[in-house]
Amino acid sequence: MTIMCRLLAFFLLAFTLLLPLGYAQDYITWGLPEGAKARFGKGAINSLKLSPDETRLAVGSATGIWLYDMNTGAELALLTGHIDSVGPVSFSSDGRTLASGSYGEIFLWDLETQRILKTLKGHKGWVGNLGILEDSETLVSTSSDGTVRFWDVQSGRQLKTFKAYPRGLGGFLASIRDGEVTAASFCLEKQFFALGYPDGTIRLKDARTCRVTKTINGHKGHVAGLTISPDGQTLVSDINGDKTRLWDIATGKSLQTFPEAFSFFGGALLFTPDGKTLIIVGGLSRKNKVEFWDVDTVSVRAAIKRDIGKIRALTSPADCKTLVTGSSDGTVRLWDVATGAQLKVIASGHNSQFTHLAFSPNGAMLAAGADTTVRIWDTRTGTHLFTSRHLETAVQGSETFGITTPIGQILKLVFSTDSTKLYSVNSFLSKGSRVLPNGERVYGEIRSWDIGTGDSENAELIRDVSVLPLTEEIGEGAYITVGVKLENGIKKDRTYTSPGLAEFASDRRMFACKGRAALHLWDATTGNVRLTLKDPGGIKALAFTSDGKTLASAGGWRENTIRFWDTTTGEQISHITTTKHSQWIHALRWTFGLATSWSEALAFSPDGKILASGSDNGRIQLWEARTMRKLFTLKGHTDYVKALNFSPDGEMLASSGAEGKILLWQANTGKRLGTLKGHGGWIKELAFSPNGQTLASASEDGLVFLWDVNRFIRP
Incomplete structure (x- = not known):
């Protein structure tokens, strides 16, 4: 039966590949930026x-x-x-x-x-x-x-x-006295607004004159959330470290005190249109729990018990019986306010971010992952190949299906060479590592997903077939916030997060994974460590040559060095110093937020003769791998270069970074071929299709674009 199912899947795939290109969902091509031919997500x-x-x-x-x-x-x-x-x-x-x-x-x-x-x-x-x-x-x-x-x-x-403050000296002194505004709510019809401050003070201001009409005191702590009832008579305040309260706006007196604090960070407050129910979304400390509170009795009526990720938006219909939520799992859902039960899924595909990409070697599929979820699309039609009903994030009728991995963050995705399996390397955070029944502590896993199994009535595209525990400690990477200037001129703070680092060799039999104090080479078929390399600390990027014999690693804030390792012996072969700064100057520049020229991305050309490195100052350097000689310095990015990828023929290099644009370069001359714009966030990974005609990009904006790069290819 299994052989017959595989044959059926093969013929279905072959038939699909013979069809003319066309996307099943028209919206995949709506409003595309110039140069893009499809949008996934x-x-x-x-x-x-x-x-x-x-x-x-x-x-x-x-x-x-x-x-x-x-x-x-x-x-x-x-x-x-x-x-x-x-x-x-x-x-x-x-x-x-x-x-x-x-x-x-x-x-x-x-x-x-x-x-x-x-x-x-x-x-x-x-x-x-x-x-x-x-x-x-x-x-x-x-x-x-x-x-x-x-x-x-x-x-x-x-x-x-x-x-928020009136003009003149009085307004300036008021801004110094009050400090930063940490929360706000506006009453449209009565034209007043409420402002919250770090010291727990709440001020009500007339929107027509900006004068303070009432000051509410009584809280001890940072005002994290405010909302005004639809009739403009009641104010709800949520304070870090203090209990949530209801206030009478006319008198400024406290009406009710909730029995607990909600630790609002990352949460939300919303009244139903009749003002009788308050919807409270807890922050991170409450695991994004959604509760429906009776305002009169200050008691919980119902709660949403299903885990749907972080709630990003809420709206309540006029009947006050239902609630619409948008969450980080990419779904828009309708809920029953009385029971907390899900009524239906309205929409899907609104993923919060994508950080990893992988084309199948036959080019028919594209996998994209972020956090603990992987999604796969048919690259020709934009649809899922089969429906996976049993998977937690699968939505019947959506353009994608999801795999929720019950472990930590995804570090890398790769298809097997015959396109029948998908592998994912996943890391636990140190506090999230688990212990197996034999007492062995697991710091990560490599999972294998079978492609194309199932029967015709209840077909499954992906089936979890194996899990190998990784018992050596995996580093958590950096968690810092940096300010970047996007291509459109807007300045944004970007949270630079990396739960770890992993890279597969081209034959998929070996992968490298950064630990906290070592660089490990793993056997992908057994889950065992083959070699442990001396890690100088702060590794930010890894790249294998196509034959898998050499691994390049780039140091972080403590180093400005790219090292080359022999994957057979574990010995360091050579190194490249990317800047002339000493380690102390390097660290000092990093401390004060200055560009350090540390390498953030690495990529070998398919023939292994050229190594590309991208740095935090926006520059890309091309090196001759044999002699360590610098060939070109490519300028065009304004901030972190986080992704590099050579086309399969080695003639084109694609680069992307924090400012949200992709640059295409001629590899043998360093000439810029073109610019692709469309993402509104940090582009985390790039991947060329096997035929080199399509470039995929994954970003923190929750989008994957497929770009037509044919026009940049020399005839």
Whole structure:
């Protein structure tokens, strides 16, 4: 039976490859940037909003604004054009106009024509909240620049602007006294807003005059969350280290105190439209738990018990009986407020990020992973090949299927040479390492997934067939925040996280994995360590030559050196010093946030003659591997170069980094061939298709693009 199933899968795949190219879901090609031929994934969810008649749902995402049919979950439209990721969205009361906010701009959309009516500019930061008043004539917006602005919807003219602090010396002294605003909530109809501060103080301000109308004291701790009830009479405050409270806005007195603190970081607060139920999403310390609280009795009515990842957005329909959530697992779901039960999945594919990529050697499949989840697409149709109903993240009818690995972070993905298996190397965080029944501690795993098994009625594309424990300690990598300037000019803080580092040899039989104090070479078939190499510390990148005989490793903040290792003996063959800084100067520059020229990415050309290294200062260096001689220095990136990949024929080099653009280079001359733009976040990995005609890119914005690089190939 198994042989017959494999034959059936083979013939189905062969038949698919003979079909003309065409994507089964049209939305995969909606609103693509120049040079892209498909988009896998829809972008991380930032906001949700229901149309007044509740037939449509708008999702603000890293891609743009997705419009869904609430009944069927069908994609209706994708609105693109913002300079960056879309934040808040809001419908007019007649449902004909949609407002969307991003960095420094607000768009007004005609939903019938799907065109931009007006562009509103004035904010100098991220637009945080948007609302079109009931008359559909006035728009109110708040921003990270500390301003509240009123706009005329018809003309796009700015009517008035108010700052969190008044102008003049008084406002300056008030800003020093109060400190940073840590939480805010706006009441559109009554035109006032609440601001929270680090010392626990809450101030209510009139939006028309920006004067303080009331000051609420009584908390001890950082104000982390605020929300105002729909009728404008009640305020909820969540404080780090203190219990959540309800306040009477008219008197400033405490009405109720919740029985516990919710440690708000990463959470959310939302009233149902009738104000009778408060929806509380706990932060990290509460594992993103969602609870429905009765406001009158301050007791829990129900809770969502299913783990769906971090809640990124909420909206409540007018009937107050249901809740719509958007979460980091990429789904938009509808819940019963009374019971906490899931009613349906409205949409899927809105992954928070992708960090790893792998093409199958036959080019028919593309795997993308992030955190503990792997997704696979058919590269010709954009659809899943089979439905995997038993997998936790699988969604029936979606364009992808998911594999949830019950372990730590994914470090690397690779298909077997015959495209029948997918391998993933995964690491535990040190506190998350587990102990096997024999007492052996597991610090990571290599998992093997079987491709193309199953029967015709209940087919499974992927089946977990083996798990090999990795018992040597795997390093957790760096967890720091760096400020980067994107290609569109916007400055953002990027969390530089790496749960570890792994790289496969081209034959898939061996992989290298960075430990805390050593560099291990593992046998992929047995899970045993073959060699342990001396690790100078701070390794940031690894690369094998195509024959697997040499491994290159690049040091981090403690070094500016690339080392070459013999994978048979474990001996260091040679090294390259990438900069002239001493280790002390190198470390000093890193301490003060200056570019250190440390290598963040490595890649060998297919013939092993050229090594490319990318650094934190945005420069790429090409080295002759045999002589260690520098061939070229490639300039074009403005910040961290995090991904490098040569085309299969070795003629083209692709590079990407923190600013969200991809540069294509001619490998033998160092000439820039072209630039690909479209991502709104840090591009974490690049992969060429086996025929070299397609480049895939994975980013923290939750998108995977397939780029047509044919036009850059010399005839």
